[in-house]
Amino acid sequence: MSNELLILFFVAGLVMVGGGMIISHLIAPSSKNLVKEETYECGIPTKGTSKIQFKVGYYLFAILFLIFDVETIFMVPWAVVMREIGFAAFVEILIFLTIVILGLFYAYKKRALIWD
Numbered sequence: 156m157s158n159e160l161l162i163l164f165f166v167a168g169l170v171m172v173g174g175g176m177i178i179s180h181l182i183a184p185s186s187k188n189l190v191k192e193e194t195y196e197c198g199i200p201t202k203g204t205s206k207i208q209f210k211v212g213y214y215l216f217a218i219l220f221l222i223f224d225v226e227t228i229f230m231v232p233w234a235v236v237m238r239e240i241g242f243a244a245f246v247e248i249l250i251f252l253t254i255v256i257l258g259l260f261y262a263y264k265k266r267a268l269i270w271d
Contacts (some may be wrong), residue, residue: 215267226255 229251237244262268 200244218265219262
């Protein structure tokens with residue numbers, strides 16, 4: 156039964172996504188002109204090529220931000236039920252925070268937090 160249900164969810168997802176894309180393509184108004192085809196629509200023409208390479212540090216900084224953002228998301232439900240669970244929840248969050256702080260320390264040692 157679980158395989159049929161998995162296939163049903165997969166097909167339903169494909170139909171919903173594909174149907175949404177097809178319907179939006181058919182219904183949405185479109186106008187094609189040179190201004191719309193430019194990289195930026197701010198009215199200022201681009202200088203040089205728009206395909207430039209970004210430093211890896213920007214991506215690394217963004218990934219670190221997401222990691223610590225997800226950490227906050229995990230801590231909110233813990234804070235809500237901490238009093239009900241008791242000391243076990245406190246020990247678990249200490250382990251979790253230790254791992255996250257070690258990750259932050261590792262990023263600091265690798266100089267990933269320095270914005271050059």
